[in-house]
Amino acid sequence: MTKTHSVRLDASASEMAQEEILKQVSYVSRDVRGARFREGGTVLEFDTPTGSPADLLPNIEALVTRIQRGLRSLKRQVVHRTPRADEPSFRGPGSLDGVHLLGPGFVALEGLPLRLFRYFDRAFEDFGRPWKAEPLLTPTLIDASVLAKCDYFRSFPNSVTFAAHLPEDVAVIDGFRRRHQDRDALDENVTRDLAGPPEACLSPAVCYHAYRLHAGRTVPAGGLVYGVCGKCFRYETSNMKDLRRLWDFTMREVVFLGSRDGVLDHRQRASEMMGRFLDEHELAAEIRTASDPFFIAPDAVSKTYFQLSSETKFEVSLLLPGGERLATGSLNYHTDFFGRAFDVSVEGAGAMHSVCVAFGLERWVYAFLAQHGDEPSAWPSIVRDTLARPPS
Numbered sequence: 001m002t003k004t005h006s007v008r009l010d011a012s013a014s015e016m017a018q019e020e021i022l023k024q025v026s027y028v029s030r031d032v033r034g035a036r037f038r039e040g041g042t043v044l045e046f047d048t049p050t051g052s053p054a055d056l057l058p059n060i061e062a063l064v065t066r067i068q069r070g071l072r073s074l075k076r077q078v079v080h081r082t083p084r085a086d087e088p089s090f091r092g093p094g095s096l097d098g099v100h101l102l103g104p105g106f107v108a109l110e111g112l113p114l115r116l117f118r119y120f121d122r123a124f125e126d127f128g129r130p131w132k133a134e135p136l137l138t139p140t141l142i143d144a145s146v147l148a149k150c151d152y153f154r155s156f157p158n159s160v161t162f163a164a165h166l167p168e169d170v171a172v173i174d175g176f177r178r179r180h181q182d183r184d185a186l187d188e189n190v191t192r193d194l195a196g197p198p199e200a201c202l203s204p205a206v207c208y209h210a211y212r213l214h215a216g217r218t219v220p221a222g223g224l225v226y227g228v229c230g231k232c233f234r235y236e237t238s239n240m241k242d243l244r245r246l247w248d249f250t251m252r253e254v255v256f257l258g259s260r261d262g263v264l265d266h267r268q269r270a271s272e273m274m275g276r277f278l279d280e281h282e283l284a285a286e287i288r289t290a291s292d293p294f295f296i297a298p299d300a301v302s303k304t305y306f307q308l309s310s311e312t313k314f315e316v317s318l319l320l321p322g323g324e325r326l327a328t329g330s331l332n333y334h335t336d337f338f339g340r341a342f343d344v345s346v347e348g349a350g351a352m353h354s355v356c357v358a359f360g361l362e363r364w365v366y367a368f369l370a371q372h373g374d375e376p377s378a379w380p381s382i383v384r385d386t387l388a389r390p391p392s
Contacts, residue, residue, distance in 0.1 A: 001050040002033070007061055009068065012041040017071045019325075020291065021064055026237045027158045028059050033238055077311060080275035080287040084371075088284035090321045091373030105240030105247025112374060113365050115387060117250075120364045124252040125227060127273065127357070131266065133227035133254055138209035140231050141200040146212050149341045152204065159234040161202040161247070167195035202233035207356040210255045215342040219352060223258020225266070243366035244326055250361040259349040260336070267331050267355045274316060274329070274357075282380045283318055283371060290315035290327065316359075318367035328363040332356045 013021065018037050021044065025035045031053070035046040044064060048056065098111030109117055141163055147153060153160065166173050176193050180186070203209070206228045214224075229252045239245040254270065256263045271287055278285045290313050316329035332355065339345065339352030346352050372379050376387065 002047045003050050003052070004045060004047050005057060005060075007044040007057070007064055009042050009044065009064060011068070013037065013044075013064075013068050014041070014071065016076050017041075017068045020067045020071065024063060024067070025060060026239055028063060029053065029056050030237050031056065032060070076289050078286050078288045079271060079314060080278070082275075082278045082283060082285050084282055084284040085286060085319060088319045088371065090370055091375075091378065092369045092371075096369065096374045099243060101242070105236060105245070107243065107246065107248075107362070109362075109365075112376070113369070116365045116368060116383075117361055119383060119386060120359070120361050120368075121229065121250075121252060123277075124254075124359045124361075125229065127252075127270070127277075127359075128225065128227040128254040130269070130273075131225040131254070131256075133225045136210060136213075136226040136228045136255075138203070138206050138228055138230045140203060140233075142203040142208060143212075144198060144201055146208060147201055147204075150208055150211075150338070151341075156204070156234075159204060159236075161204075161233040161235055162198040163200040163202055164194045164198045166193055203230065204232055204234050205253075205356075205358070206230040206232060206251050207253050207255045207354075207358070210257065211338040211342050211344065211354065214257065214344045214352070216344070218345045218347055219257050221259070221347040221349065223256060223262045223266075223346070225257075226253075226255040228253045228255060243362040246362055249363075252359045252361060254357040256355040256357075257344070257346075257352055258354075259346050260353045263353045263355040264333060267333055267357070270355075270357045271314065271331055274331070278316070280380070280382050281368070283368070285316060285318045287314050287316055287331070289313065290317070290330065318371070320367065320370050326363055326367050327360075328367055329357070329359040332358070 018041055022035055022037075025044070025046065026032050029048075029052065031048040033047045035044065037044055044060075046060070096112065098109060098113040100108040100110070102108055147160070166176060172193050176190070179189070209230075210226050210228060229250070232249055232251045233247060234249075235247055236245040240247055256266045258266075274287060278287075289311050312333045312335070314331040315327040316331075317325045318328050320326055334354045334356070336351040336353050338354050344352040368383075376384060
């Protein structure tokens, strides 16, 4: 049995406030399902199982009030809007045979979705070619101390995935084995067996490895550019239903390290390239200001306000049926935050500044199929022609 709840706002929430609220509300409790706005943004509705905690509604009301007050005076900036965005068409559901959900937020791909995944992987690897991006292979694990330097535990604790193991202790290992020899799942005592605080986490972003790589070093005056691809992990609670929101997903990134003016020039060029890419692929999309999903930190709203007002983050936003959107990529300017965090300097220019241009590959597959459908003959020629060529 489920129950529908309504939160009536004092004033209609702006489009940006609605987006931020929907990003964060599911982290209040895993019982929150299907959050949506109605009545022009004046009412937030969500469903919960019967018997959910009594403090759930007040906590959500507090979240809504905090976000709406913090973003009241902001207007979103759009730096590119495709012609298709004015009259979008949707020929497919965004999912089809070949997408297999194997667990909460992790999938296997085959067939047509896999071909599209590989297409976008190659396309975004080529995205770094104008800068002769240096390929960088990074690990799935990331040292917990590195995430601490990246301020991840304070800004995004709701998304962290910890890597843990049993201690080097015969009694503990054998006790674990005996308890689980006839079980089909881990028991409720497993966390007591683990070897203290986790030393590592599963990496939530591949660019962090590039900053860590240069800790305590000086990069050349002309900067450095890396092309990185790897698995990323961000826990998305009840939002993990399909390719739009995954716990385990694939990120292709172009990472720029250098002076402030240098990396911002690169981001501007990348934004122009991304606009052409969207137009060539006949996608209904915008490149627009956005923010990360800061959640529980005391300064979460001020961080969101700073990102949106200072235009440090742009997202590639693709339209979906029903007025929904999906952020499939981002162009992020981090100022000198990672340069200071990892003591990285630029020759003759002080602390390193950085920009990361990132693409979530599974999300591109979903949004492309939602707009163009699952019949390749109806796809834009740039995709058809590429897929028709034999692999090199």
